Amino acid sequence: MSTPHPTAKEEASTPLPGHIFVRYGTFPAAGEVTLKVATDKRDGLDQPGRAGVISNGSNLEDMTFQVSADGHKFSGGIVLSAFGAGFPNFFRFEFDDGVLIHTIRLTGVSGESYGVVISPGRSPEGFVPYIIPPVEEPGPLRTTQPRGKLS
């Protein structure tokens, strides 16, 4: 007996353990993007992340990001250079850095691109979330006929 699959609605509302938060796009006219990693309704982690990468996709303009561990108080700005400037155009967080990523605020030039990937990382108890492998739907049995033909 196979495990029933959740509906699309259930999948959207209940993040799985080991879920990953991903956003990429271009800066709006306001030049600012706020990403609620912990509480986003679509694919929030339901907890602050502890690992991930924030990258600047622009070839021309620097961007700045700030991290909040609690959703209220933000760090100072961290500058990410444009690609090709000779400096890394990304910043990588690892769970060993001890940073909690509840909310991220990006500031950049309108129309330039950014990318954010935040994953839960190891919890204080040392548990490393894992991705649940997808369950394959049972398909029709195939049999081999003479001369290698499939039916």
Add this chain to the structure above:
Amino acid sequence: MISPPGHIFSRSGTIPSSGEVTLYVVRDKRDGLGRPGRCGIIRYGGFKGGFLRVNISQDGHTYSSEYVIPSFLSGYPNFIHIRHDDGIFISIIRLTGIPDEPYQVVIMPGRDPEGTL
């Protein structure tokens, strides 16, 4: 205000005319960590040659000797990357360099000796 656990300390700017910047990682009122950090990056953004000199204090009183970070395109890395496994406590950082040259500092709490955040 006490910073939440997992907070991050970051500063970027240019070296002032005095040629020296002191960063209070633990007790900065705006975004101090409330405890010494164990991870981070210190980067020198200068193009004009010269060096950024870094001293680290783990207790707020005594400082390490100078660590020299060369300017960009000098053929050497223009940053120092500190990880929790290095076993360094970062309470205060003192930067000395050429006025108007840019620097960037990001210090994070790091994993504590017991392995928890």
